Amino acid sequence: MVRVESLDQEGRGVAHDQGKVIFIEGALPGERVTYSSYRKKTSFEIAQLAQVLVPSPSRVQPRCPHFGVCGGCTLQHLEPGAQVAAKQRVLEEQLQRIGKVAPEQMLSPVHGPPWGYRQRARFSVRRVRKKGGVLVGFHEKRSGFIADMAQCPVIPAHISELLMPLRELIGALSIGDRVAQVELAVAEGADALVLRHLEPFAPQDEALLRGFAARHGVRFFRQPAGPDSVVPYIPDASEPLQYTLPEFDLTLRFGPADFTQVNPAVNRVLVRRAVNLLDPRPGERALDLFCGLGNFTLALARRGARVLGLEGSPALVKRARANALANGLAQRAEFGVADLFRVTPSTWESWGPIDKLLLDPPRDGAVAAVASLGAEGPRRIVYVSCNPSTLARDAGTLVHDKGYRLAAAGVVNMFPHTAHVESVALFDRGW
Numbered sequence: 001m002v003r004v005e006s007l008d009q010e011g012r013g014v015a016h017d018q019g020k021v022i023f024i025e026g027a028l029p030g031e032r033v034t035y036s037s038y039r040k041k042t043s044f045e046i047a048q049l050a051q052v053l054v055p056s057p058s059r060v061q062p063r064c065p066h067f068g069v070c071g072g073c074t075l076q077h078l079e080p081g082a083q084v085a086a087k088q089r090v091l092e093e094q095l096q097r098i099g100k101v102a103p104e105q106m107l108s109p110v111h112g113p114p115w116g117y118r119q120r121a122r123f124s125v126r127r128v129r130k131k132g133g134v135l136v137g138f139h140e141k142r143s144g145f146i147a148d149m150a151q152c153p154v155i156p157a158h159i160s161e162l163l164m165p166l167r168e169l170i171g172a173l174s175i176g177d178r179v180a181q182v183e184l185a186v187a188e189g190a191d192a193l194v195l196r197h198l199e200p201f202a203p204q205d206e207a208l209l210r211g212f213a214a215r216h217g218v219r220f221f222r223q224p225a226g227p228d229s230v231v232p233y234i235p236d237a238s239e240p241l242q243y244t245l246p247e248f249d250l251t252l253r254f255g256p257a258d259f260t261q262v263n264p265a266v267n268r269v270l271v272r273r274a275v276n277l278l279d280p281r282p283g284e285r286a287l288d289l290f291c292g293l294g295n296f297t298l299a300l301a302r303r304g305a306r307v308l309g310l311e312g313s314p315a316l317v318k319r320a321r322a323n324a325l326a327n328g329l330a331q332r333a334e335f336g337v338a339d340l341f342r343v344t345p346s347t348w349e350s351w352g353p354i355d356k357l358l359l360d361p362p363r364d365g366a367v368a369a370v371a372s373l374g375a376e377g378p379r380r381i382v383y384v385s386c387n388p389s390t391l392a393r394d395a396g397t398l399v400h401d402k403g404y405r406l407a408a409a410g411v412v413n414m415f416p417h418t419a420h421v422e423s424v425a426l427f428d429r430g431w
Helices: 080-099 163-172 203-216 262-280 297-302 316-328 345-351 367-371 389-398
Strands: 013-018 020-025 032-040 046-053 120-128 133-137 179-187 190-197 219-223 231-234 242-243 250-256 285-289 307-312 333-336 356-359 381-384 405-412 421-430
Touching: 013 032, 020 032, 032 262, 080 389, 120 163, 133 163, 163 203, 179 242, 203 219, 203 231, 231 333, 242 262, 250 297, 250 316, 262 297, 262 356, 262 381, 262 405, 262 421, 285 297, 297 307, 297 316, 297 333, 307 316, 316 333, 367 389, 381 389, 389 405, 389 421
Parallel strands: 020 046, 190 219, 285 307, 285 356, 307 333, 356 381
Antiparallel strands: 013 020, 032 046, 120 133, 120 179, 179 190, 219 231, 242 250, 381 421, 405 421
């Protein structure tokens, strides 16, 4: 028996037993549990929960009947408010342990509805004869097998209800064995399903897909190769998808394979918080690195600043420019393609004077951009992170090497019921 002390970044309970760290899947802080190890190393073990002897008061019954088998969620057994608190502790611990920094203020967590929130998802597809046909779903935990899912409460209910009909549809297609994935993109007023297929559809497949689309009100897109190969299919799916940021009077169009945040309700609050923290003003020049299709850039421009948005994907930059034009912001929002993992001091010089900086990098963080900042760098930086470890690393550089203070930080619960920690941090030079 061990006492669980905390949660790690994977959502596993952390305990100590005979001098070793034990990571226990399914265990919660404060619980006394027994466990069964399936990986043993010199200094640690990874284990499954065997029995809860003293449960946490925050333990709840998971809503999804597939929880524990499906690898999509790891924390449904923890009350949603306690999930947010645990993520806040992970952020604080990572900042202290890796960056050797502590925020002067902990921001109140950003969170939203815990169910039906996920409007982007990628389901794997496989025909499994002993399961009776085609499976459509997330992978099982620690496995290449696909979970036998009949429902999913973290995606919108009307999409969850399509999982079983989708299985029947794909099983009836001439190339049902060659459909590898179904990608979901829910927009405002439209539901898109992208079929990743390894062989061309036969003529008879079109009637099946048209019938399904008509019955369930979805649009089908085809993806025969990489993300750039996505094309409209059935019905006339050429009309763009879109989401809105009402507080900034913005409508942003996107393609079904473009990166957008999975949780639109939380994204709206996150954009508001990031813009308010950065505090862009008319006459100032702001820089948005890893800008995507303009999610933050256009909101900053709406507040009156002149903004340069930079992104590594030419397709997203093209989309961002179109969004700026459609929202009447082409004079204040400029976009360009840049390799943001190879930023140098001369790169910063080429961008010109910057008053405010917003960073929203992928999981690897923004190490090159941060390390090459010079003495004339922006007065204020807002860093939106999807990985507390790389945020902590970059925060250490900004505070200890670049003269910034970590004025505030807090979590953004973009992915309820998972261990994923999104966060936002404010750095200020205090000039």
